[in-house]
Every structure is written in C-alpha cells, then in structure tokens.
Amino acid sequence: MSMITTINPATETAIQSYDIMSEKEATDRLEACHAAFLEWRELTHQERAPYLVKIGQTLRDNADELAALMTSETGKLLSDGHVEIELCAAICDYTAQNGPEMLADEERKQGLNGKRGVVSYQPLGVIYSIQPWNFPLYQPIRVLAGNLMAGNGCVLKHASICTGSGLRLRELCIEAGLPDDLFQVIVIDHDTSDKLIAHPKVRGVTMTGSDGAGRHVGAVAAKALKKTVLELGSNDAYLVLEDADIETAVKFSVMGRLYNNGQTCVSAKRFIVTDKVYDAFVDAFVTQMKDITMGDPTDKDTQLGPLSSQSQFDTVKEQVDASVAKGARILCGGEEPDRTGAYYPATVLVDLTPGMPAYDDEIFGPVASVIRARDDEDAIRLANESRYGLGGGIFSKDEERALKLARDHFDTGMIRINSFGAADPNMPFGGVKNSGYGREHGGFGMKEFVNVKSIFLS
Template sequence: MTTFKTVNPATGDDIETYALMTKDEAMAKLATCHNAHLEWRKLSHAERAPYLVKIAAKLREHRDELAELMTREVGKLLADGKTEVDICAAIFDYTAENGPDLLADEERTHTGGEKRGLVTYQPIGVIYSIQPWNFPLYQPTRVLAANLMAGNGCVLKHASICTGTALRFNELCREAGLPDDLFQVLLINHDVSDDLIEAPLVRGVTMTGSDVAGRHIGAAAAKALKKSVLELGSNDAYLVLEDADIETAVKFSVMGRLYNNGETCVSAKRFIVTDKVYDAFTTAFVEQMKAIKMGDPLQDDTQLGPLSSQDQCDTVRDQVNESVKRGAEVLCGGAPADQTGAYYPATVLAEVTPGMPAYDDEIFGPVAAIIRAKDDEDAMRIANDSRYGLGGGIFSQDEERAVQLARDHFDTGMVRVNSFGAADPNMPFGGVKDSGFGREHGGFGMKEFVNVKAIFRP
C-alpha cells in the first residue's frame, strides 16, 4: 500500500497520512458515481437547486473549521480561508438561483419560419475534475456546483497536499443531503489519473494548474475524444498608465500581488509602469511591500503567510535567483526567510527583461516584477508580450479609455480597471493562449459539459 502525508507549511509538522487508491478502487468509485448520476439526471433543474442551497448553508455553518483546515494544509491566511468559504457558498447559491433559467429548454423556429425546433441542455455523465492546492475549497466548488446543476456526476482528484479539505468537503456535501456517490474524491497517482481520463464512463475532463500539466491533460483528453476545460494560470500584467492615480495603483498592486500569499492564477505579477510615473509608483510600491508583516497564518495581524510547501518555496527561490542572475535588481525581499516553515517575503524585482522567469513565466509566490514602459502604447505592447492570457489590470484616471483598452487591445480573458479581485460568480472566468480554454462562472460553466441537443418538430 502506497501512502502519502499532508504537512503544515508553517511549521513543517505532519498532519495526516493517507493511502493511495489502486486503479481498480478508483474505477469502482467512478462506476458508483455514474450510477448515481443516472438517477440524478432524472430530476429537473428546479429539483436539483435545493440541494445546492443546502450545501451552501452547510459550508457557512462550518466556515471557521474549513478555513482553519485550509490554513493548516496550505498556509492560507485564516481570513482568506473564511473569504474562500463565503465565495464557495455564494457560487452554490448563484448556481441554484440562476441554473434553472440558464439551462431551460429553448424554443426556436427553423429557417423559413414554418417549422418548430427545440434546443435542450442535457447532462452527459461523469465529469473528471483535476484541481490544484491554492484554493482547496473553491477549485472543486466551481466545477461541482455547475455540473450538479447540469445533471452530471463528478469525481475529483485534488492536490495531495490538501487532501483533508477535499475529503471534508465531500462529507459536508453528503451531510447537506447530496445523494451518496454523486460526488467522489479519488486519492490516486498520475498514472491512474491518465487511465481515468481514458475510461468510457468519464465524459469530460476539467483541470486547473500549470500550462505544462495542462498540455498533458489536454492531450490525453483529446486522444480519448473527451471535451476538456483547462484553466492554466498566467503571468498577469497590470498597467500603470501615465495618468494613473498612484495611491490607487499602489494599493491594489500590493493587494493583487500578495492575495492568497501570492499563489493565485490571476494575481498581479508583472507591473508595467510608464516612464512618466515609474519613480513615483516604484518608490511607494516598494515601501509598502517592505512593510508587510509575514508570519503565522492563524494570527489576525499577519499579512503574508508561508507558501504551500517547501517545494513551492524552493521553486520561487530558484525563479528569483535565475532572474537576478540574468540581470534583475532586487528592490526588497529576494530570499527565503531564515525561519522554520516555507516562508518567502514580499519581493520586488526591477530591470526585468525577456528571458527571465520573472518576465516570461509564472512565479507562484509574493514576487512582483516591475517593467518600465516608454508610454501607454508601449505598456500595452509589453503586457501582451506573453504566452499567457488569463487576466490583467489597468490603472488610469480615464476609466472609459481604460475600459476601451481592456475591451479592444488586452489579449486576456479578464481585465480589472483600477481594482483587483479573484472571481465573481456572475462573471466568466477563464483565459486565452497558454492560459487555457473554456469558461467557468457567470452561467458559462454550466454549459461546458452538456449535450446541446437539437430536436426538430414538423
């Protein structure tokens, strides 16, 4: 029997030991999920909605417990964990309220206007969800809520370091009344995961993670002729234009870089600052980053906790060191903290240029890259000079112009104007280029894994 452990990244202490499932055990779980789906699909959308509302209530009831569990497993600030639970509950409520209308049958007229047609959104079966550790509750929630409303079942392979959160989430769904087996958590390795993608009972695959992992998962799904949705992270650029309000830009830039300890796919990571305001922004930004209090994520006054694991801390360290080796200048931070735990301080790099990890890649930690632009046009060019295209932001006092730039020129799936945020249940979430494809939230996720069936009447 192969086992693995979860570890508290703040202390290095072991939390729990789990056994990996065999291929046969995983396939048996898949079969029971499929059987549960066959009954679940018989319910109308309106009949499914109350189950989601009860799950939302159950999450709120256990808000403090879930937040503390996530903090222990991945180092998330306790306050951020509570916010994550709130977002998850809101997603279930949004899906319950809006799903029946969004997925309702549509009457259509054939070309010529004489014959009638019907478009219906039918469930397809079991969806395989592969999720990362940075938002242990939110990542599986956004898949589960949408697919339960659509009438599908769901099997989850979560990141091993947050196994406890995955299993507790599953328990709470059952306590809320969700039929047994409709949502399954699989503790499996990568080889069994690939076998699962090929399994006939899996009808769709959704994955959040790195672009490297996304290429593998997407290729395996395509080979098996399974539809996939991939959300693959990014190196999001936030533009500080010539007319930006510096106080606003710095406030949301610090927030955007350090939210969730910097481990967020839509974090502000590259700061493209026009020459006119470069010195003012950089001075104020570095001053605030230096003042950030790093420490125990369970304490209310802590502003920056540990990274999710020692491996993740080492990865960030190596990316920063390589960037410095290639010419980046460290304005603050720049090395792991000399203390127990996977702590990496708020860091700002300047003189960042192509060929450096800080420019080209995603640094999943509290490291900001400042890049100088000649003017607004140059800033937009640099922002789009990336293989990624998930999110981004624009700081400008001319809001309408910023919206126009975001709409017509920013090559990403999401753009924030004079603000920062992670996700909203009523707005689509997803990206372009190497940030993947498909959309979640805003009603779009409910239609990713359905059979859009056309019925022609005489």
C-alpha cells in the same frame, strides 16, 4: 501500498497520512458516480437547486473548521480561508438561483421551414475534475456546482497536499443531502489519473493547474476524444498608465500580488509601468511591500503567510535567483528568512528583460516583477507579448478609455480596472493563449459539459 502525508507549511509538521487508491478502487468510485448520475439526471433543474443551496449553507455553517483545515494544509491566511468559503457558498446560491433559467429548453423557429425547434441542454455523465491546492474548496466547488445543476456527476482528484480538504468537502456535501456517490473524491497517482481520463464513463475533463500539466491532460483527453476545460497559469500584467492615480495603483498592486500568499493564477504578477509615473509608483510600491507583516497564518495581524510547501518555496527561490543571475535587481525581499516554515518575503524585482523567469514565466509566490514601458501604447504591447492571457489590470483615471483598451486591445480573459479581485459568481472566469480555454462562472460553466441537443419538430 504507497501513501501521501500532508504537511503544515508553517510548522513543517505532518498532519495526516492517506493511502493512495488502486486503479480498481478509483474505477469503482467512478462507476458508483455514474450509477448515481443515472438517477440524478431524472431530476428537473428546479429540483436540483435546493441541494446546492443546502451545500452552500453547510459550508457557511462549518466555516471556522474549514478555514483552519485549509490554513493547516496550505498555509493560507485564516481570513483568506473565510473569504474563500463565502465565495463557494455564493457560487452555490448563484447556480441554484440562475441555473434553472439558464439551462431551460429554448424554443426556436427552424430557419428553413419556420417550424418549431427546441434546443435542450442535457447532462453528459461523469465529469472528471483535476484541481490544485491554492484554493482547496473553491476550485472543486466551482466545477461541482455548475455540473450538479446541469445534471452531471463529478469525480475529484485533488492536489495531494490538501487531501484532507477534498475529503472533508465530500463529507459536508453528503451531510447537506447530496446523494452519497454523486460526488466522489479519489486519492490516486498520475498514472491512474490518465487511465481514468480514458475510461468510457468519463464524459468530460476539467483541470486547473500549470500550462505544462494542461498540455498533458489535454493531450490524454484529446486522444480519448473527451472535451476539456483548462484553466492554467499566467503572469498577469497590471498596467499603470500615464494618468494613473498612484495611490490607487499601489494599494491594489500590493493586494493583487500578495493575495493568497501570492499563489493565485489570476493575481497581479507583472507590473508594467509607464515612464512618466515609474519612479513615483516604484518608490511607493516598494515602501508598502517592505512594510508587510509576514508570519503565522492563524494570527489576525499577519498579512503574508508561508508558501504552500517546501517544494513551492524552492521553485520560487530558483526563479528569483535565476532572474538575478541574468541581471534583475531586488529592491526588497529576496532573502530566505531564518525561521521554520516555507516563508518567502514580499519581493520586488526591477531591470527585467526577456529570458528571465520573472519576465517570461509565472512566479507563484509573493514576487512582483516591475517592467518599465515608454508610454501607454508600449504598456499594452508588453502586456500582450506574454504567452499567457488569464487576467490583467489597468490603472487609469479615464475609466472609459481604460474600458476601450481592455475591450479592444488587451489579449486576456479577465481585466480589472482600478481594482483587484479574484472571482465573481456572475462574471465568466477563464483565459486565452497558454492560460487555457473554456469558462467557468457567470452561467458559462453550466454549459461547458452538456449535450446541446437540437430537436426538430414537423
């Protein structure tokens, strides 16, 4: 039987080894989840809500342990881990508070004869959740919370490097009172995963990951006629318009590029800066990126920890090196530090052109791509040229104009104006183009995997 071993990316030491489950073991967990679902679906939305509140509180009660576990497995800063746990708890609270009303039956009149109609949001069954390593608790929770409220069960295949976090999350959900089999965590390989997608008792598939992985999972699911929600990568553009406040733009650009050690799908990655303010922005941005303290992610003074693995380090290094080989210039960073661990420094690249990884692709690490635009109109054009469209940002002193640009012209799913942030329980989360489809949060995620049932009364 093959195994996986989790590795601390800061120290390069092994943490723990886990057996990979056989197809039968994984299928047995799926069958058990389905059996638990048949009972769970009998509860009302109001009866499900307290379970979510208790899960949120249990996460808060174990925050120190969970943050330390996530840091050891993925290298994220301890402080970022605590923020993540609070976000998870807030999602549980939001779902418990708003779910019963959002998923309640709707009374309608039939349009042709004026008689009574009822729209009911009914659960489907087991939802298969495939999640990445960059937010080991948030990624599973944002799927789990909405689907538990809707009445579904959930089977999680987590990224192998944070196996411990996934298994611990299930233990804590059970400790909080969730029925043992309703949320399953399986440790399997990709072949077994594809077979599970096709299993008749899997009624929907949700995945967060790269666009390449999304194509594969989406195709396997489509072949089995399963609905999917895909939240994929991006190279989000943050636009520094001609009237931007440079201090604000630089502050949130540094934060947006380095949050979670630069490994966030919806972080700022491309900085499209208008010619009028280009030099002022770049000078201040590089100065602050040079001053970033990289080091031990458990140290409270550290601002940038390691990448999540040596493999992730190699990928980022190759993307930067390939961009430089094609003419990009490094203004800071870009040098491999002489130290143990998967550390990559805060890096700023300029003179970027199409065909470079730093221009076209997503760099999942602390590397900023700065692109010069002629003016505001050109900045929006360059932002929309990307094959991705998850998030983005606009820096401008004219908030109403920025809102209009964001609403009418920015071809992306989420836009921050004069700020940076990752997710909010009350606002929808998701993208367009190669960044995937479907939405989570804001009530939208609760309705992705339900049977919207029309009942016509005579």
